[in-house]
Amino acid sequence: MKAGATLPERRFGPQTHTDIVRYQGASGDFNPIHHDPDFARAAGMPGVFSVGMLQAGYLGTYCVDLFGPESVRRISVRFAQQVWPGDVLTCRGVVSAVATTDLGETAEVDLIIGRNADEVAVSATATVVLSGHADEGTTR
Amino acid sequence: MSTSTTHPAQRLIGNVLFAYEMPVERGKIREFAAATGSSDPAYHGTSPPVPPTFLTTSMHWEPQDPPLATLLGLDLRRVLQGGQEYTFIGPLPRAGETLQAETSVESVTEKRSGRGGIMTIIVVLTRFTRPDGSVAAEGRATVIERAAA
Numbered sequence: 001m002k003a004g005a006t007l008p009e010r011r012f013g014p015q016t017h018t019d020i021v022r023y024q025g026a027s028g029d030f031n032p033i034h035h036d037p038d039f040a041r042a043a044g045m046p047g048v049f050s051v052g053m054l055q056a057g058y059l060g061t062y063c064v065d066l067f068g069p070e071s072v073r074r075i076s077v078r079f080a081q082q083v084w085p086g087d088v089l090t091c092r093g094v095v096s097a098v099a100t101t102d103l104g105e106t107a108e109v110d111l112i113i114g115r116n117a118d119e120v121a122v123s124a125t126a127t128v129v130l131s132g133h134a135d136e137g138t139t140r
Numbered sequence: 141m142s143t144s145t146t147h148p149a150q151r152l153i154g155n156v157l158f159a160y161e162m163p164v165e166r167g168k169i170r171e172f173a174a175a176t177g178s179s180d181p182a183y184h185g186t187s188p189p190v191p192p193t194f195l196t197t198s199m200h201w202e203p204q205d206p207p208l209a210t211l212l213g214l215d216l217r218r219v220l221q222g223g224q225e226y227t228f229i230g231p232l233p234r235a236g237e238t239l240q241a242e243t244s245v246e247s248v249t250e251k252r253s254g255r256g257g258i259m260t261i262i263v264v265l266t267r268f269t270r271p272d273g274s275v276a277a278e279g280r281a282t283v284i285e286r287a288a289a
Contacts, residue, residue, distance in 0.1 A: 012177050061173075061177045069188075078222065
């Protein structure tokens with residue numbers, strides 16, 4: 001793992017209304033704008049749209065799949081575009097730097113969630129521990 | 141940075157808006173992992189670590205009376221979430237632990253928008269501490285209130 005390395009892509013979706021509702025229940029954000037079409041239209045939207053933090057959750061999953069469940073020390077996301085039911089989301093990433101810290105070897109990664117063909121829905125950075133794999137596979 | 145109209149959130153900077161307990165629960169971790177597309181077996185164990193954005197479930201524990209938006213003086217019709225950051229310090233929280241959460245306003249920035257109105261960017265900090273008082277994690281939510289029409 002070196003600076004400049006490209007991470008393998010990972011897809012989520014097509015996103016369904018059920019995905020959104022399931023996330024709202026799990027997270028505690030019950031804003032009706034994400035599941036009630038009448039409410040969304042009254043607020044001036046063409047229909048319901050996704051919860052931004054669901055996409056942040058997908059980026060967290062992307063990092064865990066690549067680096068392990070104990071690897072993520074920091075994740076910072078910026079919401080660029082809304083995500084809509086039916087969207088296919090693609091996680092992509094690049095390693096921007098690698099360093100040795102008191103946690104072991106860590107990497108800074110730049111991540112995006114692409115929406116359908118070429119839109120960027122979310123951009124993010126994360127700090128992940130590369131050498132902490134001793135914790136993987138441990139059942140407690 | 142002084143403007144003729146100061147957002148109500150400015151006077152809250154540094155004050156703890158609310159403090160509450162957040163038990164970290166096995167079932168909730170399992171549910172959240174599934175809801176965020178994860179099938180990692182680590183989240184199905186008896187003492188799983190939290191997924192990277194799990195601390196957003198603090199919404200289930202956060203006081204609602206009054207809700208945070210009211211405390212911040214926000215007009216919900218003009219509010220968007222701009223971003224979110226989580227930083228972990230020391231071992232990841234795990235199911236079975238209880239964290240103490242404290243929410244405060246970290247910063248308020250006002251910018252002139254393209255049409256001349258004032259857009260307000262608020263960073264809300266939630267600090268999660270362990271029973272021994274050490275900080276386990278910090279969450280920073282960037283809240284954007286668009287300029288009034």
